[in-house]
Every structure is written in structure tokens, then in C-alpha cells.
Amino acid sequence: VSLISGNLDTSSATVSLLVAFVGLLVLHLLYSSFISQDQKEPPGPKALPLLGNLLQVDLMRLDNSLFNLSKKYGSVFTVYFALKKVVVLAGYRTVKQALVNHAEEFGDREVTPIFYDFNKGHGILFSNGDSWKEMRRFALTTLRDFGMGKRISEGRIIEECRYLIEEFEQYEGKAFNNTKAISYATSNIISAIMFGKRFEYKDPLFQAMVERDHESIRLTGSAPILIYNMFPWLGPFLKNWKHLMKNVERNIEDTKHIIADLKKTLNPEMCRCFVDAFLTRKQNLEESENKESHYHDDNLVHSVINLFAAGTDTTGNTLQWCLLFIAKYPHIQERVQEELSRVVGSRQVRVEDRKNLSYTDAVLHEVQRMANVAPMAIPHKTSRDVTYQGYFIKEGTTVFPLLTSVLYDESEWESPHTFNPSHFLDKEGKFIRRDAFMPFSAGRRVCLGESLARMELFLFFTSLLQCFRFTPPPGVTEDELELTPVVGFLLTPSPHELCAVSRH
Numbered sequence: 001v002s003l004i005s006g007n008l009d010t011s012s013a014t015v016s017l018l019v020a021f022v023g024l025l026v027l028h029l030l031y032s033s034f035i036s037q038d039q040k041e042p043p044g045p046k047a048l049p050l051l052g053n054l055l056q057v058d059l060m061r062l063d064n065s066l067f068n069l070s071k072k073y074g075s076v077f078t079v080y081f082a083l084k085k086v087v088v089l090a091g092y093r094t095v096k097q098a099l100v101n102h103a104e105e106f107g108d109r110e111v112t113p114i115f116y117d118f119n120k121g122h123g124i125l126f127s128n129g130d131s132w133k134e135m136r137r138f139a140l141t142t143l144r145d146f147g148m149g150k151r152i153s154e155g156r157i158i159e160e161c162r163y164l165i166e167e168f169e170q171y172e173g174k175a176f177n178n179t180k181a182i183s184y185a186t187s188n189i190i191s192a193i194m195f196g197k198r199f200e201y202k203d204p205l206f207q208a209m210v211e212r213d214h215e216s217i218r219l220t221g222s223a224p225i226l227i228y229n230m231f232p233w234l235g236p237f238l239k240n241w242k243h244l245m246k247n248v249e250r251n252i253e254d255t256k257h258i259i260a261d262l263k264k265t266l267n268p269e270m271c272r273c274f275v276d277a278f279l280t281r282k283q284n285l286e287e288s289e290n291k292e293s294h295y296h297d298d299n300l301v302h303s304v305i306n307l308f309a310a311g312t313d314t315t316g317n318t319l320q321w322c323l324l325f326i327a328k329y330p331h332i333q334e335r336v337q338e339e340l341s342r343v344v345g346s347r348q349v350r351v352e353d354r355k356n357l358s359y360t361d362a363v364l365h366e367v368q369r370m371a372n373v374a375p376m377a378i379p380h381k382t383s384r385d386v387t388y389q390g391y392f393i394k395e396g397t398t399v400f401p402l403l404t405s406v407l408y409d410e411s412e413w414e415s416p417h418t419f420n421p422s423h424f425l426d427k428e429g430k431f432i433r434r435d436a437f438m439p440f441s442a443g444r445r446v447c448l449g450e451s452l453a454r455m456e457l458f459l460f461f462t463s464l465l466q467c468f469r470f471t472p473p474p475g476v477t478e479d480e481l482e483l484t485p486v487v488g489f490l491l492t493p494s495p496h497e498l499c500a501v502s503r504h
Contacts, residue, residue, distance in 0.1 A: 039392030044078035052080025063375035082230040090405035099443030107444035110379035123302030161463040175473035175497040190311025196273030218488030321371035358431040362424035412436035468500040
């Protein structure tokens with residue numbers, strides 16, 4: 001009897017559980033239906049099982065694919081990369097409103113598998129929460145202390161201009177690839193702030209660090225790594241992933257080696273650089289027995305690696321684009337040089353000259369707009385549920401602020417697909433700022449080194465144009481100079497050579 005009774009109890013319990021489960025399922029479906037009516041999600045192309053929208057986008061030029069989709073689905077839409085849901089923000093007003101007016105909700109970083117492999121949640125670029133806030137605050141303060149945007153940086157950049165000019169002069173007007181020399185020059189500016197010194201261009205350690213960064217940024221935007229981010233278990237089978245992991249290990253080793261050398265001569269009373277400032281802060285917190293400090297070795301190493309890479313590649317790439325564009329459009333180069341001769345003459349250009357060099361400034365801005373070096377910024381993530389432009393976006397959703405769609409926004413630019421410095425000039429030929437000029441992104445994750453990058457671009461570009469006329473190699477016409485970028489995480493010029501012909 002007890003056995004029968006036990007079986008009855010069990011079966012009635014099972015029935016009860018089943019009824020409860022079915023009830024919950026019905027409630028969930030009703031709730032979901034209610035939510036979807038009340039809080040509609042952003043539209044988007046129909047996704048296939050497992051693949052999502054992968055067959056509808058070109059992974060070799062993802063930003064263009066998404067820009068095209070925005071013309072059909074609007075300025076806030078959804079795409080699926082395999083099972084990964086992504087909300088894309090397109091157009092100046094939509095991107096700016098999200099990143100600036102809703103900075104908190106759209107301000108977290110999406111740490112993809114490859115970004116986690118790079119930093120393990122440490123450093124500045126690929127981190128969130130209190131650690132990110134503290135590291136960003138410290139980095140901003142320290143960069144300013146060491147002259148970012150100030151006269152001390154101006155002197156350092158002018159000194160580096162002379163080394164770069166000497167490097168170009170060695171070719172005596174013959175065609176050469178300027179990629180490495182420009183990368184070394186821009187890298188030396190951030191190196192001086194990070195490590196308190198510049199490197200010789202022939203220094204093998206320096207060359208290796210710059211080359212690895214350049215290669216890693218290219219590989220990070222490659223199709224195999226985009227696929228790895230969707231299916232991380234594929235990593236060990238992918239050549240690009242294995243190569244990136246080797247680069248990461250070597251970068252960490254080299255950075256630790258430089259930090260160790262600086263540590264030996266550390267004097268808290270006389271900070272020479274970012275590393276010194278960090279080590280001094282760390283030491284002070286240890287002495288006060290602060291066990292919860294974010295000032296530990298992992299954050300130091302990865303913050304230095306982040307800033308070194310960001311300070312080298314984006315500015316270096318943009319400067320290469322500058323020389324390529326003016327070689328392709330010699331009439332624009334002539335106007336810049338005429339303005340430099342008239343306003344500055346043969347003396348060294350200074351930052352304060354910028355206000356009197358409207359055309360030159362307009363050309364620099366137009367290169368940044370057209371080159372579109374960081375087409376999708378670094379992916380964001382929503383920090384909480386948000387209703388944006390009438391659409392419900394759940395907490396933790398990956399968000400792409402599509403900078404391509406901002407810099408080429410047809411409602412903001414008179415001729416968005418044409419190289420036209422007049423975008424930044426008024427009727428009197430004076431320089432004007434444009435709100436939709438957003439190459440450094442915006443909001444909480446805006447580029448840390450924007451003021452330094454702007455100063456570098458202006459001083460390097462004007463100093464080079466005072467000394468040289470840039471032309472295509474013999475036998476190559478201006479029309480044949482290629483503006484199609486090499487696609488990686490950044491858009492870089494295709495391999496090319498130019499002649500730097502002395503003007504003296």
C-alpha cells in the first residue's frame with residue numbers, strides 16, 4: 001500500500017510540476033508578447049539559424065555592409081553574427097545622441113573573445129567597471145601632466161619632426177615606402193610620455209614593438225578573427241589567432257623589460273614618465289596598506305601596451321593618408337604650401353599658427369573624414385536596459401557606433417564621397433568646425449589622446465610640407481595612386497611608394 005501510495009505521490013508531483021511548467025511557459029509567452037508589443041526591438045534583416053546574418057554582410061568590409069543595411073532598416077537596427085546579437089547605430093544624430101546624451105547607458109565596452117585574450121580585463125581599452133574608471137582617470141591626468149596638448153608636447157613633436165625629415169632626406173627624392181618612418185616618429189611621441197625617452201629608428205626592440213602593433217591591429221580586423229569572436233573554440237585552429245597570441249606574449253615581455261629597467265632608477269620625487277607615475281602611486285598605496293587597489297602590475301603592463309599601440313597606429317596611419325591624398329591631388333598640395341609660405345615663411349610652424357592656416361587645417365580635417373581610420377570605433381555594450389528612439393535594447397547588448405555612417409552622412413556633408421576641403425571652410429575661406437566630424441568617437445569612450453593626436457598631425461604634416469613636395473613614383477600618375485584601404489581593425493593605406501622631393 002505504501003509503495004502504491006508512494007507511486008501516486010510521485011506521479012501527482014510530476015503532474016503538478018508539469019502543470020506549473022506549462023503555466024510558466026504560457027505566462028512567459030504572454031509576457032514576451034506583451035513586451036514585444038510594448039517595447040519593440042530594433043528591426044533588421046531576417047536571420048538564419050546558427051549563421052544569423054553572416055551571408056548578408058561582407059566581413060572584408062563590414063562597415064560598408066552595415067552602412068548599406070542602415071539605408072534599408074534605419075538608424076537603429078539589429079544584425080546577428082551567428083548567435084551574437086548586435087545593435088548598429090548609424091548616422092551622426094543617432095550616434096552622437098547615444099554616445100553623448102545617453103553616455104551612461106551606451107558607455108560600457110564590449111569585450112569580445114579576442115579583446116579578452118589581449119588584456120584579460122585589465123588596462124584601459126578593453127575593460128569595464130571600477131578598474132576601467134580608475135585607469136582612464138589616472139591615464140588622462142598623467143598624460144596631461146606630461147604635456148598632452150601643452151607646449152612641452154609641442155617641443156617634443158618639433159624635435160621628432162627633424163628626425164623624420166632627416167629620414168626622408170636620405171632617399172634624395174627617390175620613391176620609397178614611408179610607413180615605417182612615420183610609425184617610428186609618431187610612436188616616439190607616445191614613447192616619450194610612457195617611458196620618458198625616444199628610441200632611435202634603428203633600435204631593434206623599438207622596431208619589433210611597432211611592427212607587432214601594426215600587424216596585430218591588421219589581424220584583429222581580419223575575417224578569421226571576426227569568426228573567432230563568434231566561435232571562440234576555433235582559436236587554436238586559426239593561424240591568425242595563433243599569430244596574435246604570439247604577438248601579445250612578446251609585447252608583454254618587452255613592456256615588462258622596459259618597466260623593470262625604469263623601476264631600478266625610480267625616484268618618487270622626480271617622475272619622468274607614465275610608468276614612474278604609476279609605480280609611485282602603487283608604492284604609496286602599498287605603504288598605506290590599501291589591499292583593494294587597482295594599481296597592480298597587470299593594469300600597468302596593459303595600460304602601457306594600450307596607450308603605446310593607440311598612440312602609434314592611429315596617428316601614424318592618418319599621417320600616411322595625408323601624404324597620399326596630397327600626392328593624389330597636387331593642386332591641393334600647392335594651395336597648402338602657398339598658404340604655409342605666405343603665413344609662416346621658412347621658420348618652424350608652431351601650434352599657434354593653426355588659427356591662421358585655415359586651408360591647411362581644412363585639408364587635415366578632410367583627410368581624417370575621408371580616411372575614416374576607425375570605421376566602427378571599438379564596440380560598445382549597454383550597461384542597462386534602455387529604450388532608445390522608441391526601441392527597447394536589453395542590458396549587455398553589443399552596440400556598434402558606425403563612424404563610417406557619421407563621417408559619410410549624406411544629410412551632414414555636401415559631397416560626402418568626394419575629397420573636398422571646403423567642407424571645413426566658410427564663404428570667406430575661414431576654417432569652420434563641423435559637428436559631424438567625429439573620427440575620435442565621442443562620449444565616455446572618446447579617444448584619450450585626441451588633443452595629442454591633433455597636435456602631432458598638424459606639426460608633422462606642416463613641417464613635412466615646408467620641406468618636401470610629395471609626388472607619385474616615376475611612371476605612376478596621380479590617378480593611379482590607390483585610395484582603397486587595407487582592411488583591418490583600422491583602415492590603412494594600401495602599400496605604396498611616394499617621392500619626397502626637396503623644396504630647398
